[in-house]
Amino acid sequence: MWKSIGILATNGGDIGDYEGIHLSKHASLPIIAINTTAGTASEVTINYVITDEERHIKMVMVDKNCLVQIAVNDPKLMLGKPPALTAATGMDALTHAIETYVTKGAFGWSDALALEAIKLISQSLEKAVVDGQDLEARSKMAWGQFIAGQAFSNAGLGYVHSMAHQLGGMYDLPHGVANAILLPHVEQFNIPACAHKLKKVARAMGVGVLEMSDTQGANAAIEAIKALSKSVGIPSGLRELGVKEEDFEEMAKNALADVCTGGNPREVTLEDTIAIYKAAM
Structure with missing residues (x-):
């Protein structure tokens, strides 16, 4: 505002x-x-x-x-924030970092910032949710979200944000919660275009990927995202938030027109979008 x-x-x-x-x-x-x-x-x-x-x-x-x-950005100002708010905003920051890492506009500098942000957020978000007074966790979250912002402000985002914007506009859902629910489903769709980068996301989140293929590593990243979301209390699907399938087509059309769509690493259609919304239910 x-x-x-x-x-x-x-x-x-x-x-x-x-x-x-x-x-x-x-x-x-x-x-x-x-x-x-x-x-x-x-x-x-x-x-x-x-x-x-x-x-x-x-x-x-x-x-x-x-x-x-x-x-x-003073982490002391973030101490004591409610767990649900901490979780939602933290998953928004993680979405920024992951989306800007795999976006079409990514480059060396944005990649370095995004990977470090993924690492910091993965290490500290659950701790900040569990103990809102944990200054070290709050400090890592403050730094992680800041550098994720620098990255996506220069490289762009992708289709998670395009789709989440429609959920916010249609249902007034918290943006971070919408991002968190959609993130694993959109990145599952994106695997054919950026498996090698999603494997590096998994590594940044603490997953041992040395013996994995790119596709295996990408799937490990998606499972790590789901696990982190669950650990901080994010709802498991859109149905829990009152989303209705009858609105999917309108939201999908608007998502395709969203300014973030052009950055997605894989081209997406109306039918793809509706399928992703359904998968996220």
């Missing part, structure tokens, strides 16, 4: 005018962003998202003019 206010203050118009990529002409008002959760990394990215309640979608703005001037 604060990024949109900054952009409107210097550019005018309606916030819907800026849905898309780099559509504003003037830099936002100066912003100092003080983080209190470890998840979105909005304090370091060129992205912001606004819900359009009439169209039941989340509008994604990718805009260099919304960058903040000062970002503050």
